[in-house]
Amino acid sequence: MADDDRVFKALADPTRRFLLDLLFARDGRTLTELESELAMSRFGVMKHLRVLEEAGLVVARRSGREKLHFLNPVPIRLIHDRWIDKYTEGRTSALVDLKNELEGKP
Amino acid sequence: MADDDRVFKALADPTRRFLLDLLFARDGRTLTELESELAMSRFGVMKHLRVLEEAGLVVARRSGREKLHFLNPVPIRLIHDRWIDKYTEGRTSALVDLKNELEGKP
DNA sequence: TTGACATGTGACCAAATGGTCACATAAATT
């Protein structure tokens, strides 16, 4: 499976996106801590985290008997740049407006 | 299922992303035309197009015996703005640099 | 060192997904 496909598939599940949101709010959480935020058994969360790890969206480090999970936004940036950007171009943003104004364009 | 979840799930399949790419390159194609670009039966393509339609990524219009398919990038923009943007911020772009410079920030 | 705690593995299961086919209908062509 291609890298970006793994990322898209990892993002396709709402539980996994919620896990990313949790890690975005605060990094370095343990499995049990993440489990406590979800209405799901520890094993379900483990599987989801594994999918996220294989997509490179989460990086984990073992510390004693705990496993600490960290968010890695790089894959999201990659699919953004290589794929999504193409479909979201063409909108004038405030910044682009500013730039055009400075350059004397209408 | 929530709207953005439908979009993420629709984007999770490489065949469907390829269909979007085809429609991005040229709009208004018929089912048979799209089928001819894929190593898959017409029925498989129909199912994928249906998923894309239900996510709002493709809009179709019947014309005689043909069905014309059009790309609608709005849902991609929405998940971009509401979700992906959050993870892709923090990169200094040329435009942000310019804005900061104008405002006298370092 | 004994027990509690944190994580891991493999079996297992139901439901969703991705795909095919037989058949059907509607529209254009000849």
Next chain:
DNA sequence: AATTTATGTGACCATTTGGTCACATGTCAA
């Protein structure tokens, strides 16, 4: 009118997915 062309529906099937559980291992604390 007869035929071809374009699309639609429902049954069907294999595989993947999302989830549980029993059990096992490693690590910290009393």
